[in-house]
Amino acid sequence: MDRATELAGIVQKFKSDRTRLIDILWAAQEREGFVSHFDLEELGRLLKLSVPALREVMSFYHFFRDQPSGRFQIYLDTSMIAEMNGLSEIRDEFERQLGVKVGQTSPDGQFGLFETSCIGMSDQAPAVLINLVPFTQLNRQKVNLIVHRLRQGVELKDLVHEFGLGDAQNANSSVHSMVRNNLKKPGSFMLASVVPGAGLKKSLAHSADEVIDTVTASGLRGRGGAGFPTGKKWAACRSFQAPKRYVVCNADEGEPGTFKDRLLLTEYPALVIEGMAIAAHALGAREGIIYLRAEYKYLEAHLQQEIERFRKHLSFEFDLRIQLGAGAYVCGEESALLESMEGKRGEPRLRPPFPVEVGYLGMPTVVNNVETFALVTQIFNQGVGTFRNFGTPRSPGVRLLSVSGDVAHPGIYEIPWGIKIGDVLSMVGAQNPLMIQVGGPSGIAINANDVNREISYEDLPTGGSFMVFSKDRDLFAILSNFMTFFVNESCGNCTPCRAGNVALRELLRRFIGGHARSEDLGHIDSWASIVKRGSRCGLGGSSPNVLTTVKAAFPDLFVNAIKPGADSLFFDFNEKAATADYDRTIREMK
Amino acid sequence: MSDAKKVKFSLDGKEAESHQGVNLVQAIEENGTHVPTLCWSPGIEPCLGTCRVCTVKVNGRETAACALKIEEGMKIECDTDDLKDLRKGILELLFVEGNHFCPGCEKSGDCELQGMGYRFGMTHPRFPYRFSHYELDYRGVHLLLERNRCIHCKRCTELFSDDQGRKVFSFVGKGKDTRVEMNLDLEAKMPIHKCREAASLCPTGAIILKGQGFDRPVGTRRFDNPPDKGSKNG
Numbered sequence: 001m002d003r004a005t006e007l008a009g010i011v012q013k014f015k016s017d018r019t020r021l022i023d024i025l026w027a028a029q030e031r032e033g034f035v036s037h038f039d040l041e042e043l044g045r046l047l048k049l050s051v052p053a054l055r056e057v058m059s060f061y062h063f064f065r066d067q068p069s070g071r072f073q074i075y076l077d078t079s080m081i082a083e084m085n086g087l088s089e090i091r092d093e094f095e096r097q098l099g100v101k102v103g104q105t106s107p108d109g110q111f112g113l114f115e116t117s118c119i120g121m122s123d124q125a126p127a128v129l130i131n132l133v134p135f136t137q138l139n140r141q142k143v144n145l146i147v148h149r150l151r152q153g154v155e156l157k158d159l160v161h162e163f164g165l166g167d168a169q170n171a172n173s174s175v176h177s178m179v180r181n182n183l184k185k186p187g188s189f190m191l192a193s194v195v196p197g198a199g200l201k202k203s204l205a206h207s208a209d210e211v212i213d214t215v216t217a218s219g220l221r222g223r224g225g226a227g228f229p230t231g232k233k234w235a236a237c238r239s240f241q242a243p244k245r246y247v248v249c250n251a252d253e254g255e256p257g258t259f260k261d262r263l264l265l266t267e268y269p270a271l272v273i274e275g276m277a278i279a280a281h282a283l284g285a286r287e288g289i290i291y292l293r294a295e296y297k298y299l300e301a302h303l304q305q306e307i308e309r310f311r312k313h314l315s316f317e318f319d320l321r322i323q324l325g326a327g328a329y330v331c332g333e334e335s336a337l338l339e340s341m342e343g344k345r346g347e348p349r350l351r352p353p354f355p356v357e358v359g360y361l362g363m364p365t366v367v368n369n370v371e372t373f374a375l376v377t378q379i380f381n382q383g384v385g386t387f388r389n390f391g392t393p394r395s396p397g398v399r400l401l402s403v404s405g406d407v408a409h410p411g412i413y414e415i416p417w418g419i420k421i422g423d424v425l426s427m428v429g430a431q432n433p434l435m436i437q438v439g440g441p442s443g444i445a446i447n448a449n450d451v452n453r454e455i456s457y458e459d460l461p462t463g464g465s466f467m468v469f470s471k472d473r474d475l476f477a478i479l480s481n482f483m484t485f486f487v488n489e490s491c492g493n494c495t496p497c498r499a500g501n502v503a504l505r506e507l508l509r510r511f512i513g514g515h516a517r518s519e520d521l522g523h524i525d526s527w528a529s530i531v532k533r534g535s536r537c538g539l540g541g542s543s544p545n546v547l548t549t550v551k552a553a554f555p556d557l558f559v560n561a562i563k564p565g566a567d568s569l570f571f572d573f574n575e576k577a578a579t580a581d582y583d584r585t586i587r588e589m590k
Numbered sequence: 591m592s593d594a595k596k597v598k599f600s601l602d603g604k605e606a607e608s609h610q611g612v613n614l615v616q617a618i619e620e621n622g623t624h625v626p627t628l629c630w631s632p633g634i635e636p637c638l639g640t641c642r643v644c645t646v647k648v649n650g651r652e653t654a655a656c657a658l659k660i661e662e663g664m665k666i667e668c669d670t671d672d673l674k675d676l677r678k679g680i681l682e683l684l685f686v687e688g689n690h691f692c693p694g695c696e697k698s699g700d701c702e703l704q705g706m707g708y709r710f711g712m713t714h715p716r717f718p719y720r721f722s723h724y725e726l727d728y729r730g731v732h733l734l735l736e737r738n739r740c741i742h743c744k745r746c747t748e749l750f751s752d753d754q755g756r757k758v759f760s761f762v763g764k765g766k767d768t769r770v771e772m773n774l775d776l777e778a779k780m781p782i783h784k785c786r787e788a789a790s791l792c793p794t795g796a797i798i799l800k801g802q803g804f805d806r807p808v809g810t811r812r813f814d815n816p817p818d819k820g821s822k823n824g
């Protein structure tokens with residue numbers, strides 16, 4: 001089939017619907033691993049969009065490529081936890097084996113080597129994605145073997161087999177992955193085994209308003225990070241008159257160090273799907289969408305199968321589809337997620353109006369986290385009272401924690417809200433802990449001595465990430481990694497976040513490089529405040545927290561980084577240091 | 591607006607009045623307080639909300655004034671030292687992100703960014719200059735795209751189209767690497783009045799008419815004279 005016919009088929013499959021542009025680009029990229037200029041011209045003609053308009057969308061996402069980028073596209077996870085577990089060695093080994101640097105494609109067109117943000121494998125780092133298939137717990141030898149085998153012509157599928165399939169559903173043919181669940185503490189509520197469809201059945205015995213009242217009474221708060229009361233969100237959505245309403249499941253799980261939705265989607269997808277169906281009943285929605293991050297594409301077929309399997313429990317019309325993302329942390333922000341689902345750049349919308357009023361395709365939409373939906377199902381199964389037995393008054397129930405870093409047992413733990421930091425540290429086998437990052441880089445850093453603080457909305461809220469850093473770690477290296485994450489993932493829409501995170505990273509580099517002056521101590525807080533208060537969405541609204549909370553927890557860190565005499569005028573020019581690598585530079589240029 | 595319902599709100603602790611549905615920037619200005627704006631100006635619809643220099647506090651929370659409509663009982667803070675410094679900081683971020691060599695710029699004196707710098711009394715930015723690399727696109731027939739001066743406000747990408755409604759400007763990339771692009775095929779066919787429209791839509795000197803500029807004496811340009819004494823600085 002010639003390419004033009006193929007592209008026409010793709011566009012036809014999506015009914016020439018521009019709002020399905022992400023799917024169309026994925027389909028177009030499948031054959032050659034990139035979308036060529038010819039492809040864009042064809043797609044543009046068919047969709048009545050200009051090539052620049054297509055590029056505008058495509059260039060927003062990490063995983064779309066407009067140049068030949070290798071038959072095997074290797075994405076290194078650059079998260080802090082990967083860095084601590086040997087990222088630089090495997091990067092080096094890939095570069096040596098392939099003869100390319102990060103960002104390049106090998107001359108034979110076989111391999112492209114790239115970097116991306118956290119891929120949700122912090123419990124089995126360092127990991128890479130090869131054509132979106134995860135390879136975990138790598139080291140030099142394994143990298144060597146991967147490259148060797150792929151050169152031999154071994155298929156990725158068989159290579160995964162050779163490395164050893166993961167546990168439970170990971171070994172199922174619908175997943176076929178080497179990922180391990182690492183469920184360390186199942187708890188008694190969220191993952192309790194239930195009869196599929198039973199919770200939905202109970203909810204259907206009640207009116208929509210009663211279902212919403214039950215969710216409200218449970219005190220359930222969204223598990224995606226912001227902790228918005230779920231019942232209140234549903235009630236708001238229902239209050240807007242509209243021909244259609246949508247239920248959207250946020251499976252973008254992009255916060256570094258978070259991987260608990262991965263477990264739910266692998267082992268308990270029915271709980272999630274059922275929760276969405278209960279929401280559909282409560283909202284009078286007939287369509288639902290799961291926005292699945294591209295990093296979890298390996299779960300797509302499995303999830304699709306589970307959706308089909310669940311249909312027999314549905315006594316009303318409820319169409320569910322999966323929307324694959326394409327690599328962009330900001331798309332986890334609910335309004336950016338909607339933009340992306342509509343085939344646009346994933347830039348957050350201005351609010352109001354909120355998605356509950358004007359959401360997907362302009363219709364009232366509820367966006368909830370994967371775990372939130374799973375909990376809804378369990379609340380209907382086990383009752384509000386059982387749920388509220390756990391947790392604190394303002395943070396009822398349980399949640400999943402993704403634990404990574406310097407701990408003996410990285411993995412997933414079900415915890416009741418209100419648990420003390422000290423108890424978590426001993427449960428996970430923290431090794432000589434210095435700092436804990438609660439809630440990922442967007443969250444809060446605390447001193448590991450603060451054992452009496454608790455995980456709750458009253459004290460330390462979290463979207464599930466819990467990273468432990470030992471006394472052997474360099475806090476500046478951690479901060480540097482986190483700030484680079486925000487610089488890379490800012491969508492660029494608004495000034496404070498787009499330009500401000502770069503400025504904050506420069507400020508941090510002053511301290512790291514020994515150029516900081518005493519007034520820079522104050523700049524950390526005052527510049528952070530500009531970014532935090534001026535930004536349009538929660539990304540810029542929370543990115544400066546890493547600097548300010550680390551500074552609050554470890555005040556000496558920054559003070560000690562100011563060199564004596566640094567306040568004199570030309571302190572930071574050191575001729576010897578500046579010319580130290582002169583000879584080497586000249587040599588390399590030759 | 592006279593038939594719209596009156597609304598009362600508080601502005602920096604004083605009672606203020608406007609009409610239902612009025613943009614917050616205008617409602618505040620009607621009451622004698624200036625709100626700086628870059629991506630927005632009266633008539634711009636839909637609001638872009640990208641630059642954030644119009645940040646005020648509404649009911650205790652910072653938000654972009656241009657993106658809201660006034661409502662009864664809103665508690666607005668605008669003319670406080672704290673907010674003035676916040677807005678100035680955001681403006682300074684724009685100055686260090688791009689490369690703005692005002693004396694050599696065709697838009698000097700007519701540039702909204704530069705005008706705001708003067709109005710804020712900005713002598714230097716608190717942030718380090720970035721000296722980022724931006725490619726200049728001189729391939730257009732009528733228009734020059736000077737990306738060093740682009741503040742990524744999106745006026746051109748979202749609000750401008752040619753005579754046949756086609757999009758001429760677009761973005762590529764994301765975050766700090768976002769760059770504005772011009773569709774050269776369409777630009778070549780644009781009549782001069784449309785080119786002029788694009789150049790004046792751009793608040794800075796990023797979209798410039800070729801072969802023109804430096805043609806008006808200093809003192810007669812848009813921002814050469816200080817703002818009226820009556821309105822306070824933002």
Ligand SMILES: Cc1cc2nc3c(=O)[nH]c(=O)nc-3n(C[C@H](O)[C@H](O)[C@H](O)COP(=O)(O)O)c2cc1C
Pocket residue numbers: 221222223224225226227228230250251252253254255329330331332333334335367368369370372537538539
């Ligand atoms: C930058 C950014 C990234 C986010 N990423 C996610 C995410 O990956 N998953 C998620 O559920 N929520 C994420 N959120 C929160 C969502 O905006 C939204 O609050 C959430 O999906 C609502 O669901 P919940 O109420 O069930 O938590 C993110 C927010 C921001 C600002």
Ligand code: SF4
Pocket residue numbers: 330347348489490491492493494495497498535536537538539540541
């Ligand atoms: S805060 Fe950052 S991510 Fe959010 S809209 Fe602004 S630039 Fe985009």
Ligand code: SF4
Pocket residue numbers: 739740741742743744745746747759770791792793794796797
């Ligand atoms: S070129 Fe001008 S109008 Fe367009 S985004 Fe840049 S500054 Fe705004």
Ligand code: FES
Pocket residue numbers: 626627628629630638639640641642643644645654655656657
């Ligand atoms: S003028 Fe309000 S955000 Fe730009």
